[in-house]
Amino acid sequence: MTNILKRYKIIFVSLLLALFSLHLALTNKKELVRGSLIRGLTSVAVSPIQRSILATYAAGQEIVSDYISLVGVGRENKALREELLSLNAELNRLKEEEGLSKRLKQALDYKEIAPFKTTVAGIIGFNFGEGTRVLTINKGMLDGIRKDSAVITPSGVLGRVISAGRHASLVLLATDPRSNIDVLSQRSRIKAIAEGDGKNAVTLKYVRIVDDVGIGDKIITSGISGVFPKGIVVGEVIRIEKGRDNFFKHVEIRPSVDLNSLEEVLIVTDLGDEDSK
Amino acid sequence: MKESLFLLPIAVFYLAVESTLFPNMPLPDVPLLFVFFMAWKRPGIEGVLLAFALGYIDDAFNGGIIGSTSFALALVFLSAHLLSKRIHFSTPAARAAGAGGLRLLKGLFLYLVLKSAGLKAGGFPRLFFEILLTAAFAPFAIALLNRFCAFINPHAYKDSAN
Numbered sequence: 001m002t003n004i005l006k007r008y009k010i011i012f013v014s015l016l017l018a019l020f021s022l023h024l025a026l027t028n029k030k031e032l033v034r035g036s037l038i039r040g041l042t043s044v045a046v047s048p049i050q051r052s053i054l055a056t057y058a059a060g061q062e063i064v065s066d067y068i069s070l071v072g073v074g075r076e077n078k079a080l081r082e083e084l085l086s087l088n089a090e091l092n093r094l095k096e097e098e099g100l101s102k103r104l105k106q107a108l109d110y111k112e113i114a115p116f117k118t119t120v121a122g123i124i125g126f127n128f129g130e131g132t133r134v135l136t137i138n139k140g141m142l143d144g145i146r147k148d149s150a151v152i153t154p155s156g157v158l159g160r161v162i163s164a165g166r167h168a169s170l171v172l173l174a175t176d177p178r179s180n181i182d183v184l185s186q187r188s189r190i191k192a193i194a195e196g197d198g199k200n201a202v203t204l205k206y207v208r209i210v211d212d213v214g215i216g217d218k219i220i221t222s223g224i225s226g227v228f229p230k231g232i233v234v235g236e237v238i239r240i241e242k243g244r245d246n247f248f249k250h251v252e253i254r255p256s257v258d259l260n261s262l263e264e265v266l267i268v269t270d271l272g273d274e275d276s277k
Numbered sequence: 278m279k280e281s282l283f284l285l286p287i288a289v290f291y292l293a294v295e296s297t298l299f300p301n302m303p304l305p306d307v308p309l310l311f312v313f314f315m316a317w318k319r320p321g322i323e324g325v326l327l328a329f330a331l332g333y334i335d336d337a338f339n340g341g342i343i344g345s346t347s348f349a350l351a352l353v354f355l356s357a358h359l360l361s362k363r364i365h366f367s368t369p370a371a372r373a374a375g376a377g378g379l380r381l382l383k384g385l386f387l388y389l390v391l392k393s394a395g396l397k398a399g400g401f402p403r404l405f406f407e408i409l410l411t412a413a414f415a416p417f418a419i420a421l422l423n424r425f426c427a428f429i430n431p432h433a434y435k436d437s438a439n
Contacts, residue, residue, distance in 0.1 A: 014355035017329045024344030025390050049293040126300030127339035131391045134340030170340040177396040198397045
């Protein structure tokens with residue numbers, strides 16, 4: 001017996017670890033609690049690396065645009081080009097500043113009118129694996145971020161915090177298949193659950209054939225779960241099909257937040273008196 | 278053991294670069310190549326543990342379902358180990374085919390876990406590109422890993438340059 005174990009130890013250990021992993025995966029699919037220690041450690045270890053990578057990348061881009069492009073240019077044009085480049089760099093910087101100011105003003109305006117407390121965070125990483133849609137933000141527990149804090153933008157719901165480190169947090173996007181948000185149709189007030197499809201869309205669960213939901217309807221948060229404030233836009237209905245079970249409809253919605261142009265997000269740190277609404 | 282201690286932080290750094298600079302781009306699956314290399318060159322308990330740890334860290338770092346990637350990588354290690362007894366990955370083409378096949382296997386194992394967990398699984402076009410990229414990158418990466426491991430552990434690799 002010992003000989004067999006020794007001879008096939010790699011097979012036994014591999015299968016044992018695979019079974020253990022499967023147990024973790026199947027008993028933990030929604031809770032996202034296990035692995036919090038590793039998540040915390042990776043957050044502490046990796047977020048500085050991510051910040052450094054972004055800073056190096058930006059510095060590299062600046063070097064390329066400012067210096068390398070000047071190699072080979074004749075002396076006569078050098079001064080003029082440098083001036084032009086410097087002006088262009090200044091213009092780009094100002095444009096960036098203007099963009100940033102606009103975005104921050106938009107976020108600030110929203111913060112002021114919103115009946116809940118929020119804090120602004122920047123995105124430092126996107127983690128799009130098979131069936132996962134998660135991003136990393138540069139704020140953590142030290143900034144008042146907690147697990148299950150809602151993450152929104154002035155355009156609508158983005159997701160919720162699944163893991164808060166000291167200086168960085170992981171955000172589960174509404175398009176992740178593990179995301180379930182209590183929602184309702186703004187027009188007909190029909191309630192449903194918005195679930196991510198693992199790509200770039202969200203589907204509505206439990207909308208009955210008889211329920212009044214139409215193309216173009218705005219879908220908003222219902223505020224029932226206590227995670228999201230009530231009335232935040234999740235998306236717009238873009239497709240409705242009859243479900244296979246002839247009882248529920250298959251409703252697809254386009255998320256209101258465009259990830260491609262997103263750099264800052266708002267984290268709801270206190271729902272205020274939303275619950276009493 | 279030394280190899281695992283060096284490969285683990287490299288994989289974490291790679292995950293950080295991937296998620297920060299190339300979030301939407303299919304890239305070679307470097308952690309999988311590490312697992313392939315260890316299963317073929319250094320089959321042992323430390324290799325299995327490295328595969329499990331890489332998967333677990335990948336899940337924790339990317340916010341995936343804890344256990345899904347470690348399940349896939351532990352089985353990929355086992356498959357690579359069993360395959361390497363029958364197939365000699367001595368040519369670049371064999372290494373590329375092996376890596377591509379293992380990436381496909383990893384995708385299938387992940388798909389099985391997601392389906393078993395009742396979740397939707399998508400991203401098949403991306404998987405296809407990742408298989409191609411992993412296969413294309415494998416000969417170069419394995420040559421590099423050979424040199425790297427021979428450098429950090431010269432005795433173990435003295436007689437196994439290929």
